[in-house]
Amino acid sequence: MSLLDIAHIDTAYGAISVNRDVSLSVGEGEIATILGPNGAGKTTLLRAICGVVKPKRGAILVSGRDMTRLPPDKLAKAGVVMVPEGRRIFADLTVRENLRLGAYAREDREAIEADIRRMEYYFPVLAQKRDQKGGALSGGQQQMLAIARGLMARPRLLLLDEPSLGLSPLMVKEVQSVIADLRKNFGAAVLLVEQNASLALAVAERGYLMQSGRIVAANAIAELRDSRLMRDLYLGAGKSRLGEAAAPN
Amino acid sequence: MIAAWKERAVLALALSALAGPAFAQSEGGVKIGVVAAQTGAFVSAGNTIGAGVSLAVKEINDGGGVKIDGKTFKLDLLNRDDRTDVNVAIAAGRELVNDDNINALYGTESHDFSVSMTKITGPAKVLQFTGNSSLGAILTEQSVAPGGPLHYTFQTEPPEFQRSGSTARGVLKLLGKEIGQPLKNAVVFVADDATGQYLSEHYVKALEANGQHVDLIKYPPSTTDFTPLLTRAKSLNPDTVHFWYNGDVTLIAFPQAVQLNVAKGYFLFGVDPGVWAERKLVSTAPVTLSCVPMCWGAPPSPEAKSYFDRYFAAGAVKGVQSSVSLLYYDYVHWYAKAMEEAGTTDPDKVVAQIEKMKYQGVVSKVPLYFDKRHRVTFATEVCLVKPGTSDKFECAVEEPPAEPPPGDNAG
Amino acid sequence: MEIFLQQLINSLSVASVIILIGIGITLIFGLTGIINFAHGEFLMIGGMTTWLVVSHGGGFLLGAAAAVAVVGALGFVLERSLFRLTLDRPMNGFIISLGLIVVLQHVVIRFWNSYQKAIPQPLASVWEIGGVRIVAMRAAVVLITAVVVAITFFAISRSRYGLALRASVADQETAALMGVPVRRYITGVFIYGSALAGLGGAMMIALFPITPFIGSVIVVRGFAVALIGGLGNVAGAVLAGLVLGLMDGLSAGYGLPEWTEAYSFALMILILLLRPQGLLGGTAGPKAI
Known part of the structure; x- marks a missing residue:
């Protein structure tokens, strides 16, 4: 029994099938990644895990408990928190208010205040801009805010959807080091969805390759990195290339 | 009042025995329609019309009905809410006149609706008793003369x-x-x-x-x-x-x-x-x-007090303008009496009778009569x-x- | 001079009633995606509830509390059964609410007739200061409105619930990810706005007699205030209410009295042309979520 177990998940939007027979797992404190090109169904899978999309078939278990088809707030309370694609921070709320909202599902008032100070310590830019509106931050700063906001929920598993999207190489490096330290600083496992293979390969311990909604490979990162499948996926004709930022899923 | 009617009814009976058959009327009874504001801005005046008319109709029917030419006819009351909306009033009027074949229409107390109604009642020879309004200006000696467009229309209040x-x-x-x-x-x-x-x-x-x-x-x-x-x-x-x-x-x-x-x-x-x-x-x-x-809060005569006691006892609400009901009450009795005296429900004959009558009701200490322009004074x-x-x-x-x-x- | 001061005082009083109604509408119309044109009938029912309580011997405060409770409950029932089905298509909510207007009016008329209802003034005193007459009950309404405004404003800007609400309005899906039960917040705002309508009704019957038909006039002014101030913006509703109240008072006092309404509408049109998002800005209003 892992922290997260997904078994034979099918998802669809209306009649259009997206994911087929997806199974994977993430252990306590592990950093796992799902790689794949545009339109592979990675984001849809994450949305199914955190409760926004209801799977047509299959099961989602968190520490053995069946959480399939429960709404997002139940998943958040169980410790599964999503940092959505494109950041989706609340532009009209202040940085502080964004952080506070991340802790919505929690009840321990004083600990929430302490955690805000903690976030400001680990992400100094949030301290500087604490009373500014979220919309005034740069892309990279917003990504930090989005991750910090997710962490405010004290997640056991953080779902990161394409955190490198639209960021400069410098910012991507920063994000990378934040993700690498998540287990150390916050005790959270990570399920990272990325098109930027070099970022994913640099931080993850285990990886899954997704193509056309299915898992086509699952292995430890080192194995995956050198596999033929990876090269085909990323260097094949017409597909997005290793490390290139691409349009959202 | 009822005693006086009995007298007249016997007379009418005798007369009609000599005269020819009465004008063919709608089967069942004499139909009286009411169009008034039972909802909307003018409810305080409109609501009273239906209540006053229905009290009069009940009294007449309880007394046996209207006695015409040896037969008695009950009065049928058809009540319609115009919602203080002229279009609804006109539609209601049309329905009552064309579909329900009423003999007389009471209402409305809302101005400018009355004039529109006369265009429906006049051609159909339906008597209309309505409150004063811009109607007053077009009630002239010519317009109320036999054959004129307002011959069947009577204004219930003084100019x-x-x-x-x-x-x-x-x-x-x-x-x-x-x-x-x-x-x-x-x-x-x-x-x-x-x-x-x-x-x-x-x-x-x-x-x-x-x-x-x-x-x-x-x-x-x-x-x-x-x-x-x-x-x-x-x-x-x-x-x-x-x-x-x-x-x-x-x-x-x-x-x-x-x-x-x-x-x-x-x-x-x-x-x-x-x-x-x-x-x-x-x-x-x-x-x-x-x-x-x-x-009604300070009735000046015992007859008025008695009327209001009966009016409220029948369930009417004590409203700001409940007194208006009294007018319509008197005019229903007046109409019934006119039919009995004329011995027919034929509108032309009844109108001619009303024009001749001096009616002693509750409204006024002295008998009411319609002037040459079909208006009363009290x-x-x-x-x-x-x-x-x-x-x-x-x-x-x-x-x-x-x-x-x-x-x-x-x- | 006292006449002018009197008109200013009058305007404040007119404004406070409009603001009380406008806040409920701006919150509902701006933040929940529900279009409820029967909001005026909610107010009427609040007034009728107060009348019922008072005419059976209860005190005015009890009557007002009953009005808030009854209309709040009515809002809850209608939201759960009808309006929540229209969240994907707000225009359907609009049509439904038009039907609701007739239904609510006629239910009231059926049981309590269509005549005017009045209660004795809860506060009867009138103070005279330097030639200006201040009616105690009107001052009370201004005070109550101010309290309601303060509570609402601070709840939205400072409390955890206000924060979650603002987030839900900005980005419903992401708010849900944080664990915010968005549908429950919509219901909550609708109940709050309805309860405010109930309170408005109690205030109204405390000031003058009402009939079952007052709803339609009131609701138009309430929507005007909500739109001019900025949908969902409490401070905007206050500002818009003050502006309209002032316009009403001064135009009646110094313009052509028959045109009182026209002046207010002209002002509204002008504001909306120059600042379509409202004086202080707000949401775009109901849209398919």
Whole structure:
């Protein structure tokens, strides 16, 4: 029994099938990644895990408990928190208010205040801009805010959807080091969805390759990195290339 | 009254035995239609028509019905709500006249609706008894003559200049006495719509004919907060303020006037002393009220008191203008009587009979009759509320002026 | 001079009633995606409830509390059964609410007839200061409105619930990810706005008699205030209410009295042309979520 177990998940939007027979797992404190090109169904899978999309078939278990088809707030309370694609921070709320909202599902008032100070310590830019509106931050700063906001929920598993999207190489490096330290600083496992293979390969311990909604490979990162499948996926004709930022899923 | 009818019925029976067969009438009974505002802004006046008519119909039917030519006919009442909307009124009128084949229509009390209704009732030879309004101007000797478009139409209230005249005189007399000073400046509040325009035209002239300088303030009909307009009135230094619209609106505006201390005395149109007492209203400034034709809260005759007792006992609500019901009550009895005297339901013969009759009902101490323009004349009761009390009234019955004041078109 | 001061005081009083109604509408119309044109009938029912309680011997405060409770409950029932089905298509909510207007009016008429209802003034005193008359009950309404405004404003800007609400309005899906039960917040705002309508009704009957038909006039002014101030913006509703109240008072006092309404509407049109998002800005209103 892992922290997260997904078994034979099918998802669809209306009649259009997206994911087929997806199974994977993430252990306590592990950093796992799902790689794949545009339109592979990675984001849809994450949305199914955190409760926004209801799977047509299959099961989602968190520490053995069946959480399939429960709404997002139940998943958040169980410790599964999503940092959505494109950041989706609340532009009209202040940085502080964004952080506070991340802790919505929690009840321990004083600990929430302490955690805000903690976030400001680990992400100094949030301290500087604490009373500014979220919309005034740069892309990279917003990504930090989005991750910090997710962490405010004290997640056991953080779902990161394409955190490198639209960021400069410098910012991507920063994000990378934040993700690498998540287990150390916050005790959270990570399920990272990325098109930027070099970022994913640099931080993850285990990886899954997704193509056309299915898992086509699952292995430890080192194995995956050198596999033929990876090269085909990323260097094949017409597909997005290793490390290139691409349009959202 | 019933004894007198029996006499006449026997006579009619005898006469009809000599005359030919009666005019073919609708099977079952004589159908009476009512179109009035049972909901909407004019409910306080409209609601009373149906109630008054239904009381009369019940009394007649309980007494055996209308006796015509040896047969008795029950009266059928068809009641329609016009929702204070002219289109609904017209549709209801059409339905009653064309589909239900009524013999007579009572209503409406909303101005400018009545004129539209005559276009439906006239051609169908349906008698129409309706309140005064812009109708008054088109009731002429030619239009009500046989063959004329308004031959079957009767106005249930005196020409407005008469009501305005008797009211103005009565109000100024009572207020002048109570205030103890000569009254010079008057402000009249009226809603800015057809009703308001019609009513105020005559009342302003009547006040001026009684020596008053008049400022007229017309407000949007949906106003609920009158304080800005009342403050404006206050700046004109009025001796008296007259609210001349429907009773409901008056009772919203009047307390606001008292709070602002706008004038020395007030007149409230369309508010019966009965409602004043029911609501336990009190005013430090003298207030006058008027009723058409007489007040249910201060009935001036035993017959009127008896009528109102029966009217409310039948379940009618004690409203600001419940007295209007009395008019329609009398006109239903008058119609029934006219049919019995004419010995037929034939509209032409019945109209001719009504034109000849002097009818003694409850409305007036002297018998009512329709003039050459199908209009009646009767007095208006005006009451003063003793300041500081809820139920002490001093009332007078004012006879109407014979001639309209200068500048008045006598409509 | 006292006349002018009197008109200013009058305007404040007019404004406070409009603001009370406008806040409920701006919150519902701006933040929940529900279009409820029967909001005026909610107010009428609040007034009728107060009348019922008072005419059976209860005190005014009890009547007002009953009005808030009854209309709040009515809002809850209608939201759960009808309006929540229209969240995907707000225009359907609009049509439904038009039907609701007729239904609510006629239910009231059926049981309590269509005649005017009144209660004795809860506060009867009138103070005279330097020629200006201040009616105690109106001052009370201004005070109550101010309290309601303060509570609402601070709840939205400072409390945890206000924060979650603002987030839900900005980005419903992401708010849900944080664990915010968005549908429950919509219901909550609708109940709050309805309860405010109930309170407005109690205030109204405390000031003057009402009939079952007052709803339609009131609701138009309430929507005007909500739109002019900025949908969902409490401070905007206050500002818009003050502006309209002032316009009403001064135009009635110094303009052509028949045109009182016209002046207010002209002002509204002007504001909306120059600043379509409202004086202080707000949401775009109901849209398919």
